[in-house]
Amino acid sequence: MRWRLWLLMAPALALLLAIFAAPLLHYLWLSTQAQSVLTGLQPQPIGAQQWLRLWNDGRFWQDTWQTLRFSAASVSLEMLLGLAVALLLNQPLRGRGVLRTISLLPWALPTTVMALGWRWIFNDPYGPISRLLAGLELPAIPFLSNPALTWMATVGADTWKTTPFVALLLLAGLQTIPADLYEAAALEGATPWQTLRRITLPLLTPYLLIALLFRLAQALGVFDLIQVLTGGGPAGSTESLALYAYLNAMRFLDFGYSATLLLGSFAILLILCGAGAVIWRWSLRWQGGLR
């Protein structure tokens, strides 16, 4: 019986292997080679040297920290705001359809276009924010030229763009919750806060998890927004791992190291996901113990 199952799954498995495993294995091989403009783009085996270089590369660790910081900040903001927007759009308001459409607009814009838009909004001294501040006789805020501020500007732009995506996913989840649960809660005299905590959030959990997973995977690989908005600057403060890998491949023509960088960030993603899963299990068990 069992072999039949495998047989039926074989085409799907083969496809998965071809799409995911093959490039990964190729990159693993590439990370043991020197293939760059200095070798005339020919691969030359150099063992684990690229990995040593990665380990000693301060810029890799700086970019790792910056990518994690960006992801943590933007994804948590997007989850909170997305939940709020979803709850709002789930209310029986007049003109709800129009509101839902409007709230989706940022998500429909290509990232490059919206990043160019934000670059203008943050422009110092001619952008709208600077003009507004100048009108109030306040000094301009160096959104894109101060390393302490610029990463927040990238988080702001990303949140604006992807909150609708989270809201949409959560709205779909909200609509699967049966209305009679809320009626029962109302009969029992539950406050809105209690209803949210005891009914909405627990039943929404699978959707929250899916949104979280999608957003984390996207945020950890952030590239186009940063490339257009800041180019990784100022002072390298917004450079992400993906941008660094891109520079190595396309600008420096150093394919061996670029592959190592990509695998390195992939490993970090795996470790993060693993840790997240363990913590999730633990917290479930802990909650179970309390009940």
Place this chain on the structure above:
Amino acid sequence: MIPPRALRRWALLLIALLGSLSLGLWGLATERVEPVSVLMPAPFADATAELVNAFNRSHPRIALSVTRGPLETEAVSDLAISSLLLGESPYDLLLMDVSWTPKYAAAGWLEPLDRWLGPDALSDLAPGAELGNAFSGQLWRFPLVADMGLLYWRTDLMDAPPRTPAELVAISRRLQREGRVPWGYVWQGKQYEGLSCVVLEVLRGFGGHWHVENQPQLDSPAAVAAASWLQDLVRQGITPEAVANMGEPEALQLFQAGDAAFMRNWPYAWAELNKPDSPLRGKVAFTTMVSEEGQPHAATQGSWGFSLLTGSQHKAAAVEVLRFLTSAEAQKQLNLRWGYTPTRLSVFEDPELRAANPVLADLQQALAAAVLRPLSPVYAQLSDLLYRDVNTVITGDQPAPTAMRELQSNSERLLRSSGGQG
């Protein structure tokens, strides 16, 4: 036995067939048109459109087509590299920025031009324009238009431009104090290639060098002085803090709005500043970068030129295209109609052009002050190290001596690991 009449009919048919076949083959042989494809950044594709039509009219055996690339320099490189990596590039010629040449040559993508253009190919080039076309003893590129860093100044605010860094600071402060401009000097301070061009000019002006004989010299007293000067410009409020995210368009925008007394930019800004609706029309002039007493007024060389790709199947035809598009006649048209700076001495000295374009002599002078960024296959990395580090100085995150020491040791390590192929 076949009847003779039928035989004759068959023979006639055969003759007719053979005849038409050979006629067709002959026609194919004479009508064979060689396709030549060129990738150019969008502005150049627009500017050369008329020349391309003229070429196709006068060369019926070659079908020249131009691919209109992106606007931004590095985006063009990304497009070219993606196609070259696939092995069979669809292009025969590539319009290249001067800083790409050694990298592309080392990657084996370029065909040496010496054989095609002859030994005196560069003899007509104006002083400064010959730089950056050859690398490791071979010619890889022929320049189409010259490009060099210029210091723009406002003729309505001062009588003569500053020639030393101290003068630039003094004039700026005076004008700012008098409330005539909010800022003194704008330039390219963003973390990108433009900053490397700015730094090279200031570095030479303070008597320093980026490289001497493949050895970086970036922690020399002159280099630290240059980086400190840039930092002080921001600290003293002569340059706005926003410069740390300024490229060419942002600097031009601020200068053109009349909000600064000086700007560092390329020759294209001249045409923009003198457009009919420009508020600064007729109020601007340019010169070369300021420098300390006895040091050169340097202008970073940033020209564009054609390279022949190794993978081209139509090299002879492509070289013919290259000759045509870089000819004196073509360069003259590009200058008259589009304001591009020529590279040929004969074009600079053309009396008709001199009369039509009063700044041509100034441009020629600036071109003669051209300095090259290091010629190295790992130039992209060297420049990336430089503009990242100097950007931290501009934002005030690092003192200049610390940043330049770090830059020097990083550059040395990079060159060591690349086997001294700097």
